[in-house]
Amino acid sequence: MSNETVAADPPAPSTGRARNPRTHQAILDATVQLLGEVGYQDLSIERVASRAGVGKATIYRWWNSKSALVIEAMERGLPVELPEHTGDPRTDLRAAIQSAVQTYAVGQVGSTVPALAAEVSRDATGAEQLRQFLRPRRDAAREVLHQAAAVGTLPPDVDIETVIDLFIGAIFYRSLVRKLPVDAVMVEQLVELILDGRLPRTIP
Amino acid sequence: MSNETVAADPPAPSTGRARNPRTHQAILDATVQLLGEVGYQDLSIERVASRAGVGKATIYRWWNSKSALVIEAMERGLPVELPEHTGDPRTDLRAAIQSAVQTYAVGQVGSTVPALAAEVSRDATGAEQLRQFLRPRRDAAREVLHQAAAVGTLPPDVDIETVIDLFIGAIFYRSLVRKLPVDAVMVEQLVELILDGRLPRTIP
Amino acid sequence: MSNETVAADPPAPSTGRARNPRTHQAILDATVQLLGEVGYQDLSIERVASRAGVGKATIYRWWNSKSALVIEAMERGLPVELPEHTGDPRTDLRAAIQSAVQTYAVGQVGSTVPALAAEVSRDATGAEQLRQFLRPRRDAAREVLHQAAAVGTLPPDVDIETVIDLFIGAIFYRSLVRKLPVDAVMVEQLVELILDGRLPRTIP
Amino acid sequence: MSNETVAADPPAPSTGRARNPRTHQAILDATVQLLGEVGYQDLSIERVASRAGVGKATIYRWWNSKSALVIEAMERGLPVELPEHTGDPRTDLRAAIQSAVQTYAVGQVGSTVPALAAEVSRDATGAEQLRQFLRPRRDAAREVLHQAAAVGTLPPDVDIETVIDLFIGAIFYRSLVRKLPVDAVMVEQLVELILDGRLPRTIP
DNA sequence: GGTTAAGCGAGACGGTACGTCCGGTCTTATT
DNA sequence: AATAAGACCGGACGTACCGTCTCGCTTAACC
Structure with missing residues (x-):
């Protein structure tokens, strides 16, 4: 399911000294x-x-x-850290969103992604590599949402990929483009949006 | 409302020739x-x-x-194109979202933003310039959402900035990071999410 | 008379597979x-x-x-081409000089010699290899001059090696360093210099 | 008569910062x-x-x-050192030949010339630069031989350029190609060859 | 309206990095 | 054991830009 390697290794050489x-x-x-x-x-x-x-x-x-x-x-x-799976949709989704915050708003990976996105904008091969790199980061979230849909917490026909884009996009955009911090409040707002259909509210 | 110039003009020249x-x-x-x-x-x-x-x-x-x-x-x-205001929240929000799609997923501006975001990641001055550049793009959306909150279409304490981050982030992330197209279906999904609290669904 | 090989063959293999x-x-x-x-x-x-x-x-x-x-x-x-020996000193010397012209001013060999000379300037082994390579090219001339001295056309104590350096040097220097053509006139000038002690003259 | 500069200076810039x-x-x-x-x-x-x-x-x-x-x-x-002019053809020619020995068989210049000759062999511009570089080295010798022809020590129609090629070529070839020393004996042999038409002899 | 400081074009300059080539040395598998 | 293939480190190639720095000219602003 995940890619083995992103590099475009040259055609397998049948002879010669082996790669060190x-x-x-x-x-x-x-x-x-x-x-x-x-x-x-x-x-x-x-x-x-x-x-x-x-x-x-x-x-x-x-x-x-x-x-x-x-x-x-x-x-x-910098492998993706996978939070443990509890089975409770709310807990697991919160963990998945916090993991995305860790990745994009705290760690080394996030701040590199805009540069990669910019660099591959005229390079189809590079774009595919970037997509494959991002994929495993989405897998945990996808599984959580599948589970939630299975137990009826989410509608059965929910568009999981777009839901993922919603919260990763919000975190990514706020942190890396607008350079604003992403705090626990926002995590909670995202959880409630997805599970309860409740729009984010300001704190009174 | 918007800044006059982004450049750091050098110390005011007391005498001599003016800028051409x-x-x-x-x-x-x-x-x-x-x-x-x-x-x-x-x-x-x-x-x-x-x-x-x-x-x-x-x-x-x-x-x-x-x-x-x-x-x-x-x-x-490349000035921002401002869609006209009808007064109907759904129509105006759809227009605002479509405008964001135009900006980030179609035009010249969007593909430059990741590079700018990457470049200013170690430069506070640049970050502020980028924020100021993006501000007018958000203004239309903010006004639409204010209006919707005023007429009761949205809850009065809705966190408008976060709502904006939600749909701009989703568009930005899907188009510029994941390099996937953003179509009319997604625009409608975003409108319904914001106005109806309805999560995106897959097309049957 | 000439060396068999110029290469520095590695230590004699007492056993194992032979050179292909x-x-x-x-x-x-x-x-x-x-x-x-x-x-x-x-x-x-x-x-x-x-x-x-x-x-x-x-x-x-x-x-x-x-x-x-x-x-x-x-x-x-690119073996040296040896002109046939007639016994007449003037004819044979002219042939030897023309052969030198062929070698240094026309063929592939000459234009390589300056590079070799430059390369071996800090390498005693290489210098010896170059000398051995040039030797057979001088042999024909040496023999002709020996014959001329034997029959009294040249003084018996003539310094044959220096005479050879004179005409090869002139040809080499004019052609390869000064990049000027070496024509039949010059060949005749060299023949007359050596056999008649007549300095080169301009054509009236 | 001599070139001012060998470098291919780009077209004189009429404006801009001056060359340092x-x-x-x-x-x-x-x-x-x-x-x-x-x-x-x-x-x-x-x-x-x-x-x-x-x-x-x-x-x-x-x-x-x-x-x-x-x-x-x-x-x-490494400018050419010019020996003083005495007016005596033999003395002056000997000095000119010794100067050539200094240049080609002793100094830094000589050992560089073969490399230059090799390098410019496929480059007409470079060949011309090399010729122009060599020219002043020949000027002293040319003047001496002109003088000798004027006073009747040499025939009036002597081909001075070829005479110069003869002794420079011999020195150059023996020293730089054959890697043999050029001693005072050889200088004398060359002087006698040119002034007396006497072929080089071996020392008894 | 003459003086003068700054704006300005052109481009030289010391650097850093690019992506490529080759020199020599070394494995690895094959013959 | 010799070889074909080719990985590897290192050094240099010639080019593109960076950001700074003169030059000498032009021109607006102040006296």
Whole structure:
């Protein structure tokens, strides 16, 4: 269901020296480190190579762009944390939404996504890689909503993908575009919107 | 209501020659042109200067970054289109949402916003500029929702800003991050969610 | 009289598989081809290997430098053409000088020699290889001059090596350094200088 | 009579900031230094830039190849030493030949010339630059031989250019191609050849 | 209305990074 | 054991821009 790798590995070579796994891990590690230290914009292939003790050409051999490298590095180095499943729709949905807040409004991943989105805007392959990267982040939420629909907490024909876009989009947009904090109140507003159809209210 | 200029004008010159308006317009025009031709990523100050027939230093004198230049150019060159006000909440909200779709999912502006969001993530001044740029885009929606709350279509204590984040976020995220189209169905889903508390449903 | 091979053969293999003659010929052939197509400067080991269908390491195993490879390739692939011996000193000397013109001012070999000379300037082994490569080219001239001294056309104590340096040097320098053509007039001037002690004259 | 500059300066810019002479001197100085330290082959534009404290692009702006840079650096940094003129043909010719020995068989210039000759072999512009670089080195010799022809020591119709090629070629070829030393004996052999028509003899 | 400071074009400049090529060395599997 | 294939580190290539800095010219603003 999830992709194995995001990188566009060149056609499997039938002969020749095998790919050195240590080298590749070093590159991915260096990428994650630099992402945390200087951010996506100031991360250069040259610095990754130097940090990893690797030739630039080795990086270009296996990844054809900075975005492809960063996506794979984040996949392996910053895995999605899956909250436990209780079975109670409200509890589980709240956990899923809080997980999205963690991802987009707190962690390293979120602040990198706008740059990736911008970078792949003229690159169909990159766009697909980005989609595949985001997919597992949505899986937990999807499962929770499926469960809720199954037990009747949500209507059976609810459009789950759009519901997910609703709360991830709100968190993403408020945090990364408008640069405003996303607090517990907003999480609760989103939970109530989805489970109760109650629009967000201001606190009196 | 909106800011006059986004640029950080240098210290007021007590004497000497004044800023040449023709030069500035040429720079902004060239920026809008290049934004359409090559996109934000490949737009360089050097190309803008060359296209505008202007020295690079003149650009740096009046704008301290590419993002500041682009924001001002978009403000002046790609003004927000304001749909007319009918007084019917459903009609007006639908128009406001469609306007957001136009902005983020169709036009030149939307595809630039992720890049701006990424660029200003480490720059408080830039973040404020971006917020001010986005403000007028929200104003129409805010007014519609105020009106709806006034006539009782929405609860009086509805959190209008969060409602706006909800539908702009969903459109923005689906279109620009997930690179999926935003169609009329989704617009209707958003209208019904806000006015009827009805979660999005799949089409049977 | 001439060396058998210029290459620094690795330590004599006491056991194991022997050097593959087909492979070696393919390498030398590819080298001669590329020398003609792109010249010495742009000839790379990588291209030779690819053209010959051979691994780079195989080349490095048998030749320790590009110059060694090229020298051996030219020895085998572009052999010196020896003019027939008539016994008449003037005819034979003229033929020897014309042969030098062919070598240095017309063929593939000459234009490679400056590059080799430059390359081996800090490499004693390479210098010796270059000397050995050039030796057979001098042999014909030496024999002609010996014969002339024997029959009294030249003084018995003539310094034959220096005489050879004189005419080869003049041809080499004018053609390859000054990039000027070497014509029949100059050949005759050299013949008369050596046999008659007549300095070169301008044509009236 | 001599060229003013070898570099292919871009068309004189009528406007804009003036070329910084200190920067250019620093580049030429660094080139001469590195030429002495590592030789032409291992001299890279990158090292010159780093040594001179200069951006690579600045070098490429004014010189379009390594050879053009090196030629101009040698012209300015390793000027030809002119022996004094006595009026006696034999003395002056000996001095001119010894000067050629200094240049080609001892100094930094000579060992660089084969590399230059090789590099410009497919480049007409470079070939012309090399010719112009060599010209002043020949001027002293030319004047001496003109003088000798004027006073009757040489035939009036002597082909002076070819005579110069003869002795420079012999020195150049023996020293740089055959890697043999050029001693006082050879100088005397060349003087006697030219002034007396006496072929070189071996020392008994 | 003459003086003068600033605006301005052009572009030089030191840097950083780009993406590519090649040099030499080293595995790996094949022959 | 020699080889074809090719991964790998490192160094250099020539180019594009960055943001800053002169130049010399032009022109508006103040005396």
